[in-house]
Amino acid sequence: NAGVMQNPRHLVRRRGQEARLRCSPMKGHSHVYWYRQLPEEGLKFMVYLQKENIIDESGMPKERFSAEFPKEGPSILRIQQVVRGDSAAYFCASSPEGNTEAFFGQGTRLTVV
Amino acid sequence: GENVEQHPSTLSVQEGDSAVIKCTYSDSASNYFPWYKQELGKRPQLIIDIRSNVGEKKDQRIAVTLNKTAKHFSLHITETQPEDSAVYFCAASTFSGGYNKLIFGAGTRLAVHP
Numbered sequence: 007n008a009g010v011m012q013n014p015r016h017l018v019r020r021r022g023q024e025a026r027l028r029c030s031p032m033k034g035h036s037h038v039y040w041y042r043q044l045p046e047e048g049l050k051f052m053v054y055l056q057k058e059n060i061i062d063e064s065g066m067p068k069e070r071f072s073a074e075f076p077k078e079g080p081s082i083l084r085i086q087q088v089v090r091g092d093s094a095a096y097f098c099a100s101s102p103e104g105n106t107e108a109f110f111g112q113g114t115r116l117t118v119v
Numbered sequence: 120g121e122n123v124e125q126h127p128s129t130l131s132v133q134e135g136d137s138a139v140i141k142c143t144y145s146d147s148a149s150n151y152f153p154w155y156k157q158e159l160g161k162r163p164q165l166i167i168d169i170r171s172n173v174g175e176k177k178d179q180r181i182a183v184t185l186n187k188t189a190k191h192f193s194l195h196i197t198e199t200q201p202e203d204s205a206v207y208f209c210a211a212s213t214f215s216g217g218y219n220k221l222i223f224g225a226g227t228r229l230a231v232h233p
Contacts (some may be wrong), residue, residue, distance in 0.1 A: 037218055048125075048208055048223040049163065061218060097162065106151050106170075106212075106219045110162040 008032070010100050010111035011080075018117045019088045027083040027114045031100030038081045039108060040073060043095040055081060088118045121146040123211050125224025133232055138199050140227045142209035143191040149211040151219065152185060152192045157206045157226075166207075167194070199231045 011030040019025050031038050036056055041049040051065040055075035066073065070088075075081040085092055095115050099108040122145040132138050144152075153168035169176045169183045169192065176183050180199075185192040196203055206228050210221040 039220070041221075041223075048225045049221070051220055051222065054218050054220060062220060101219060106214050107153070107165060107168065108219060108221060110155075110164070112162045 010035075010098055010109050012096075012098050012111035012114050014114060015112060016115050016117070018119060020119055021089060022087050025085040025088050025092070025116055027085075027096050027098075027116070028080045029083070029098030029100075029111060030080040031098075032102075032109055035100035035102050035109075037101045037103070038075050039099045039101075040081075040083050041097045041099065043097060043113075045094070049097060052083075085116075088116070090118050092116060093118045121149060121211060121213070121222040123209060123222050123224045125209050125227060127227060128225065129228045129230070131230045131232065132199050134199060134201060136199055138194075138196045138203070138229055138231075140194045140207055140209070140229075141191060142193070142211075142224050143189075144211040144222075145190070146211070146213060147187075147190065148213045148215075149190075151212045151214050152183070153210050153221070154181075154183060154194050155208045155210065155223075157208065159205075163208060196229075199229075201231050201233055204229055204231045 038055045040052040043049045053073045054062040070086045072084045095113045097113045098111045101108045125142045150171035155163035156166045157163045180197045182195045206226045209224040
């Protein structure tokens, strides 16, 4: 059973471009979480999704950020018109129904130049 | 909302010594407290967790204690080794509504010197 897969591992974008981060949860996991980690800081919750539904997006910035978890395919975190302050590591975690343990992916390190 | 504070921010010990990291949380409804280890450039990995119905849990050289009255929990690492060097994060969550939203502390950078 492969772990949580995130791609790309590293992403460089110029200011104003769009960034798309992908997360494939572990097999059998229906819950996906996205967290952001700024340099030298802890992880901050962004959004929680189940298949085709956003359940809790209380940690998402109001503008430019969106997330989805379609019926088929990976979960996508999309950042439009990136700014330097978006540079961070973005981690996805997944868990099965009813279980508390969250398994993290390797993260996508976004650098905005 | 929930807030988790973690101390110290850095910790330096000699190999073989013990290391203790402490966290406090604000939401008395929190009922799940995991600890993650993160090596440079890598994913956070769960090393131990404790639920609110237990006061202490141990796994080899690692132990976690929970004081629900005081709303604090601690990670204890005994007989530290250089490979224990990493950043350690505590987290708290209120497992409700079928999901587990983790609120993390700011992290403790542990350095174990040979």
